[in-house]
Amino acid sequence: MFRILKKEVVGKNLNKFVIEAPLVPKNYKPGQFVVIRIDEKGERIPITIADVDKEKGTVTVFVQEVGKTTFKLGTLKEGDYISDVVGPLGKPAEIVKVGTVVMIGGGVGAAIIYPETKAFKEEGNYVISIMGFRSKEYVILEDEIRKYSDEFYIFTDDGSYGKKGFTTNGLQELIDAGRKMDLVVSIGPALMMKKISEMTRKYNVKTIVSLNSIMMDATGMCGGCRVEVGGESKFACVDGPEFDGHKVNFDLLIKRLSIYKKEEEKALRLYENCVSEEKREY
Amino acid sequence: MPKQDPKERIKNFEEVALGYSEEQAIREAKRCLQCSKPLCIEGCPVDINIPEFIRLIVEKKFVEAARKIKEDDALPRITGRVCPQETQCEAKCVLGKKFEPIAIGRLERFVSDYEANYSKESWQVKKINNKKVAVVGSGPAGLTVAADCARIGYKVKIFEALHKPGGVLVYGIPEFRLPKEIVNLEIEKLKEMGVEIECNVIVGKTITIEELFEEGYGAVFLGLGAGLPRFLGIEGENLLGIYSANEFLTRINLMKAYRFPEYDTPIIVGEKVAVVGGGNVAMDASRCAVRLGAKEVHIIYRRSKEELPARKEEVENAEEEGVIFDFLVNPVRFIGDENGWVKGIEMIKNELGEKDSSGRRKPIPIPGSEFVYEVDTVVVAIGQTANPLLLNVTPDIKRNKWGYIEAHPETGKTSKIGVFAGGDIVTGEATVIAAMGAGRKAAKAIDEYLKTGKW
Numbered sequence: 001m002f003r004i005l006k007k008e009v010v011g012k013n014l015n016k017f018v019i020e021a022p023l024v025p026k027n028y029k030p031g032q033f034v035v036i037r038i039d040e041k042g043e044r045i046p047i048t049i050a051d052v053d054k055e056k057g058t059v060t061v062f063v064q065e066v067g068k069t070t071f072k073l074g075t076l077k078e079g080d081y082i083s084d085v086v087g088p089l090g091k092p093a094e095i096v097k098v099g100t101v102v103m104i105g106g107g108v109g110a111a112i113i114y115p116e117t118k119a120f121k122e123e124g125n126y127v128i129s130i131m132g133f134r135s136k137e138y139v140i141l142e143d144e145i146r147k148y149s150d151e152f153y154i155f156t157d158d159g160s161y162g163k164k165g166f167t168t169n170g171l172q173e174l175i176d177a178g179r180k181m182d183l184v185v186s187i188g189p190a191l192m193m194k195k196i197s198e199m200t201r202k203y204n205v206k207t208i209v210s211l212n213s214i215m216m217d218a219t220g221m222c223g224g225c226r227v228e229v230g231g232e233s234k235f236a237c238v239d240g241p242e243f244d245g246h247k248v249n250f251d252l253l254i255k256r257l258s259i260y261k262k263e264e265e266k267a268l269r270l271y272e273n274c275v276s277e278e279k280r281e282y
Numbered sequence: 283m284p285k286q287d288p289k290e291r292i293k294n295f296e297e298v299a300l301g302y303s304e305e306q307a308i309r310e311a312k313r314c315l316q317c318s319k320p321l322c323i324e325g326c327p328v329d330i331n332i333p334e335f336i337r338l339i340v341e342k343k344f345v346e347a348a349r350k351i352k353e354d355d356a357l358p359r360i361t362g363r364v365c366p367q368e369t370q371c372e373a374k375c376v377l378g379k380k381f382e383p384i385a386i387g388r389l390e391r392f393v394s395d396y397e398a399n400y401s402k403e404s405w406q407v408k409k410i411n412n413k414k415v416a417v418v419g420s421g422p423a424g425l426t427v428a429a430d431c432a433r434i435g436y437k438v439k440i441f442e443a444l445h446k447p448g449g450v451l452v453y454g455i456p457e458f459r460l461p462k463e464i465v466n467l468e469i470e471k472l473k474e475m476g477v478e479i480e481c482n483v484i485v486g487k488t489i490t491i492e493e494l495f496e497e498g499y500g501a502v503f504l505g506l507g508a509g510l511p512r513f514l515g516i517e518g519e520n521l522l523g524i525y526s527a528n529e530f531l532t533r534i535n536l537m538k539a540y541r542f543p544e545y546d547t548p549i550i551v552g553e554k555v556a557v558v559g560g561g562n563v564a565m566d567a568s569r570c571a572v573r574l575g576a577k578e579v580h581i582i583y584r585r586s587k588e589e590l591p592a593r594k595e596e597v598e599n600a601e602e603e604g605v606i607f608d609f610l611v612n613p614v615r616f617i618g619d620e621n622g623w624v625k626g627i628e629m630i631k632n633e634l635g636e637k638d639s640s641g642r643r644k645p646i647p648i649p650g651s652e653f654v655y656e657v658d659t660v661v662v663a664i665g666q667t668a669n670p671l672l673l674n675v676t677p678d679i680k681r682n683k684w685g686y687i688e689a690h691p692e693t694g695k696t697s698k699i700g701v702f703a704g705g706d707i708v709t710g711e712a713t714v715i716a717a718m719g720a721g722r723k724a725a726k727a728i729d730e731y732l733k734t735g736k737w
Contacts, residue, residue, distance in 0.1 A: 270543050
């Protein structure tokens with residue numbers, strides 16, 4: 001069992017958890033993830049590690065409530081336990097000194113962008129960060145990412161905070177200004193990563209994306225997370241999660257992410273009904 | 283052996299074979315000729331003293347019979363259910379030349395179930411030392427090494443990547459062939475012997491082999507299994523609705539997707555399901571699909587019925603449950619609909635040619651015989667290869683050209699001092715009992731190594 005040491009509501013339907021998982025931090029590197037299972041009947045879901053504390057043996061994750069599991073996780077409090085936390089999984093991000101790195105994070109993707117931004121900065125790169133959120137109430141990790149960025153731009157879809165627009169607008173501005181870019185790292189919704197990769201392809205700027213596909217064991221056993229990269233089947237869990245954005249078949253990824261949409265909605269509806277009935281009883 | 287009625291059992295996941303009654307077991311045991319040179323033992327990968335345990339059944343000493351088996355096989359309730367006895371011990375039975383061979387597997391199952399129900403005694407464990415043995419993977423090989431090393435007196439800890447121990451016994455083999463309760467009970471017994479099991483640890487990621495040695499483990503056994511699904515490598519394989527057998531079975535067995543939404547993990551099984559492959563895994567997947575409500579389930583196999591690698595008993599069970607077998611056909615490409623879901627398989631017909639290296643006649647595609655087959659779910663069950671996750675970070679463990687670990691067949695020793703390996707990660711996909719056999723040999727070699735320090 002893994003204890004939740006800290007829980008914080010950091011945005012709309014967005015929670016930050018610090019979980020005691022003593023074995024995970026030891027060999028952790030930015031870009032990696034954990035698989036969690038809340039309880040006996042729960043699903044196994046992959047969640048990116050935002051930070052670890054090697055001394056305390058804790059893992060920090062940010063979880064957006066989108067389905068039954070993540071909603072249920074949101075009801076847990078400090079001191080509660082989660083059945084399973086396993087990791088660190090996936091290949092670590094390749095942190096190298098290339099010159100100017102543009103870090104583009106969308107929504108909860110900021111949780112992955114953050115440790116990588118820090119690592120790229122510490123490696124001696126000039127770091128430009130472009131963050132995008134749906135609206136002000138979804139903004140996370142702004143101060144943390146800003147701290148490790150030489151330039152920092154923030155966008156919201158509705159203009160309630162920062163500039164109005166999307167991360168693609170931010171990237172376009174840099175391109176229009178003729179800014180030198182050696183590497184783009186884009187992590188967020190699949191559609192955003194697709195759009196960013198399409199933009200940078202035109203300018204031949206190497207672009208790394210982190211794929212959030214459906215996983216179960218996350219050790220290469222089930223093959224459920226397979227994605228097409230450069231025309232070949234790859235397993236996001238062991239070959240990734242980071243790949244060359246110019247080679248990823250995003251249309252396939254987006255389709256595969258929707259496989260269980262109906263089932264997920266069904267499970268969530270049932271769960272919400274249960275929760276509301278419980279409330280009625282008391 | 284009595285079985286659940288096919289009409290009933292396709293609606294549940296409960297065990298199909300119901301097991302012998304006492305009378306049936308004794309009657310069967312009495313047929314044994316008690317050969318002076320028993321060939322059946324030669325056929326058993328772990329050398330169970332078969333005539334002796336059968337003799338004890340005739341004397342109604344069922345618990346003693348089970349204990350006799352356990353001298354060589356730590357998990358008889360499991361092997362009694364999933365061993366391919368017809369190609370091992372039973373194949374050698376003298377009676378089989380003229381009549382039916384003794385049903386050794388069914389007797390093994392009967393006495394070990396009997397012992398579990400009527401005897402609470404656990405293993406005698408000697409505590410002779412404080413040396414520690416780390417076992418990576420809790421499948422049949424790992425459990426056997428753990429049991430044997432604990433019996434000798436070592437402190438054993440098993441590291442398991444998934445949240446539940448048992449390996450292929452829990453994620454691969456369905457409830458109706460091997461109830462998970464039995465696996466759980468066997469694992470509980472190991473714990474009573476002092477074996478520790480830590481789940482959610484991926485050796486190679488969470489902790490490295492070097493770190494295990496640093497923590498004071500004197501020997502490490504790798505029982506990783508062959509857990510990387512093989513795909514056909516044809517067009518359209520990533521369409522929605524196409525599962526690897528591993529994913530399909532893990533969702534069902536480990537995650538209990540057949541009880542969705544009570545359990546959170548979903549699975550999608552359409553009306554017409556095609557399972558590609560002809561082994562036990564293909565039989566398991568097709569029979570699961572039947573139970574999940576598919577209207578039509580087909581096994582697609584590239585050779586003919588004679589070459590099916592699955593156990594005859596499981597093929598019969600599948601047939602009884604309405605699975606349709608399509609022989610001498612092979613998928614060429616998968617066809618998707620406008621939403622990216624699989625809607626058909628283009629297939630080619632095969633004829634059988636000369637025997638190949640496996641001793642089976644080779645399937646040869648007939649040019650121009652392509653046809654399209656409508657389906658809405660596909661399970662690819664054509665085997666596994668070595669999972670490179672741990673081995674990639676441990677380059678000093680030598681591998682063969684297929685990626686499997688090179689280990690000595692009699693000791694399990696690898697090219698890295700202190701590291702032993704056995705089971706599917708050494709041999710490629712094999713049987714539960716073969717993995718257990720490898721585990722036994724490795725346990726002996728581990729004991730030898732820890733006592734003498736000689737590699």
